[in-house]
Amino acid sequence: MGLLDRLRQRLTRTRSILSDGISAIFRGGRKIDASLLDELEELLYTSDLGPAATPIVAELARLHKRGDINGEEDVRDTLREILLSKLDQTPSEFDFSSTPMVILIVGVNGSGKTTTIAKLCQRFADQGKSVIVGAADTFRAAAADQLEVWAERTGADIVRSHKDGADPAAIAFDTVEAAVSRGKDVAIIDTAGRLHTQKNLMAELEKIRRVVGRRVANAPQETWLVIDATNGQNAISQAREFTSSVEVTGLLIAKLDGTARGGALFGIKEALGLPVRFVGTGESVELLEEFEPGAFVDAILGRIE
């Protein structure tokens, strides 16, 4: 099964709002008019496109007035183009030339950090990369236990402390140190959930970044913010604030399967201007997809056969 089919299968809730919604609006061969466009705007809001919905519908109205678009197919095609243009990104390939590639994972509590790390471990292992994870979420030993289970299942090494409250920066440093001495390709560092308002915890992330940079030049090469897609529009302001406190290089959008609010991804991209690296489409370890804008838009907008 290809990427598009996998996404279509997992993103049913957003698609049933958007794609089925468009079919419903046009049912009975309705023609485009002001009330139809109002309904379309409401539909886009419901799928959590948020403030982006209004200019999109204004553009559709303009094209209709000029006679450029007429029926449902035209609306779908134009929507596809507009939505795609909002996702434009050309993220660089991961650079494995200077190993270890160090990836720091950050985000609020419960957003899906540890689960997504497990998925990344699996993905890198499948690509023949050797992986080590660092449990720098040291608030609760249970957090390290959770990571350890995933590390074992995916064949990754782990660096952790067995007591609560160890220094996260020390764990992160030891992880990178072990990655170098064991010749690992990738080191992924898990961190405790935090809010941008917790100044000391945000400073701790900067400390982690500094400390690992002392062991490996340019590390962490990537700092990825995990965003919970079920928060919809609320995720946008949260992410914006987070990225103003710590340098983030990419986004991981978790839980796209569990939500009808997948349209928020457009606003998130627009607000942050950061590449979306991967999207999580379920709880199990294989349910992570590389983010491909065309497949994403087709999966939520495409007609259901």
Ligand SMILES: Nc1nc2c(ncn2[C@@H]2O[C@H](COP(=O)(O)OP(=O)(O)O)[C@@H](O)[C@H]2O)c(=O)[nH]1
């Ligand atoms: N449906 C779904 N659930 C997810 C996904 N990613 C994470 N979760 C769930 O979200 C919850 C919190 O995940 P966790 O990784 O512990 O979050 P953390 O606190 O950021 O480390 C868990 O119940 C996960 O199973 C996803 O892509 N889809």
Ligand SMILES: [Mg+2]
């Ligand atoms: Mg966690």
